[in-house]
Amino acid sequence: MIPAAFEYKRATSAAEAISLVSQYGSDAKFLAGGHSLLPLMKLRLAQPAMLIDIGRVKDLSYIKDAGSHLAIGALTRHMDVETSKVVHEHAPLLAKAASHVGDSQVRHRGTIGGSIAHADPASDLPATTLALGATYIVQGPKGQREIAASNFYKGFLESDLAADEMLVEIRVPKMQGAGWSFQKFNRRAQDWAIVGVAAWHRKGEAGVALVNMGSTPILATSVANAIAKGASISDAAALASNEADPQSDLNASSDYRKHLASVLVRRALEAASK
Amino acid sequence: MKVSITVNGKKQESDVEPRTLLVHYIRETLGLTGTNVGCDTSSCGACTIHLDGEAVKSCTILAVQADGTSLTTIEGLAKDGVMHPMQTAFMENHGLQCGYCTPGMVMAAIGLLKENPKPTEDEVRMGLEGNLCRCTGYHNIVKSVLAAAGAK
Numbered sequence: 001m002i003p004a005a006f007e008y009k010r011a012t013s014a015a016e017a018i019s020l021v022s023q024y025g026s027d028a029k030f031l032a033g034g035h036s037l038l039p040l041m042k043l044r045l046a047q048p049a050m051l052i053d054i055g056r057v058k059d060l061s062y063i064k065d066a067g068s069h070l071a072i073g074a075l076t077r078h079m080d081v082e083t084s085k086v087v088h089e090h091a092p093l094l095a096k097a098a099s100h101v102g103d104s105q106v107r108h109r110g111t112i113g114g115s116i117a118h119a120d121p122a123s124d125l126p127a128t129t130l131a132l133g134a135t136y137i138v139q140g141p142k143g144q145r146e147i148a149a150s151n152f153y154k155g156f157l158e159s160d161l162a163a164d165e166m167l168v169e170i171r172v173p174k175m176q177g178a179g180w181s182f183q184k185f186n187r188r189a190q191d192w193a194i195v196g197v198a199a200w201h202r203k204g205e206a207g208v209a210l211v212n213m214g215s216t217p218i219l220a221t222s223v224a225n226a227i228a229k230g231a232s233i234s235d236a237a238a239l240a241s242n243e244a245d246p247q248s249d250l251n252a253s254s255d256y257r258k259h260l261a262s263v264l265v266r267r268a269l270e271a272a273s274k
Numbered sequence: 275m276k277v278s279i280t281v282n283g284k285k286q287e288s289d290v291e292p293r294t295l296l297v298h299y300i301r302e303t304l305g306l307t308g309t310n311v312g313c314d315t316s317s318c319g320a321c322t323i324h325l326d327g328e329a330v331k332s333c334t335i336l337a338v339q340a341d342g343t344s345l346t347t348i349e350g351l352a353k354d355g356v357m358h359p360m361q362t363a364f365m366e367n368h369g370l371q372c373g374y375c376t377p378g379m380v381m382a383a384i385g386l387l388k389e390n391p392k393p394t395e396d397e398v399r400m401g402l403e404g405n406l407c408r409c410t411g412y413h414n415i416v417k418s419v420l421a422a423a424g425a426k
Contacts, residue, residue, distance in 0.1 A: 004293070007292065031336075038335070053339060104386070105319060105322055105385075189400075189403035
């Protein structure tokens, strides 16, 4: 399978990338690791006229301890997140989720920013950063703005990013003293989750987000609210699908997904509260 | 677009269309057909090569993205007619049946040992999750990788 023809430009800085995308508008797409975009282009489900390769914008690949949060450059690869000591120490849930993305070859190329900007509800990192209450920093022609992960996902593969904006940094709050768990139910190694759960738990507080349970990653606020009000884990987990609207497909019916979500949320919260 | 890519130690200058996939560049432009196209969807790992020393799937990378990098393909492993220890281990442990997945398996396995020189059997199985063997010959593939790890 070969993508439709396109023009190709290489940017060496975020500013250059944004200036290029401003010229070409919505016909242009940013190319980071390419492991979400190129498969779509090979299937001709995406046919951008212009690819702006940001893969060499080196100063957007970093993991920094910024005090209350970790600052992760959008072009940091999954393998670097997975193996980072700083991430293991302060956001182990994120390191674990990164290790579940694709396989090692994919994780050598794919980037955290690419996965989030692609906004696939079946991807692991959008839901995980949502559960962790992350903030995304995006840059456009007029400068930078912050978007809470909870306001970022607008629909299937749609986000709050404007055509001339680029995701540049992911800020993940440190969760001191929180337990965590990442549950991914799939039938083959390396596959997308049929249902996935990213969760943390800390003395009457919890954050839970669901993978592949609707057209966007889903924040299970009913579960978190129930935990905050003192509900048992199993009672809270029964509310897992309150915010979700999962589809039926070859892998699972909508009802099966809802059942699975409750089971996985319960397992996740039990593991996170140990 | 002009690209300059070092392949198996030799610098190659080529003019490619931006949409040329790296695996097609390797197979068709350079004629190195040891790297196979299996699923063509970055699932099966048959197209695994090393890009700047890391195992990657060349069906999901554009040749233009590899401009200025250094690649190793299965053809680049043997030195002066002597096979790489991983190739020897696959041969001695019957780590292949039809052989289609083998170049990708060998490249992925070398990448795995680079990151984890003494893996457990479970770690080998997990580490090769991105490579599929349609003969289901995994048992001997894992045995081969463990043998290569011990041989080092």
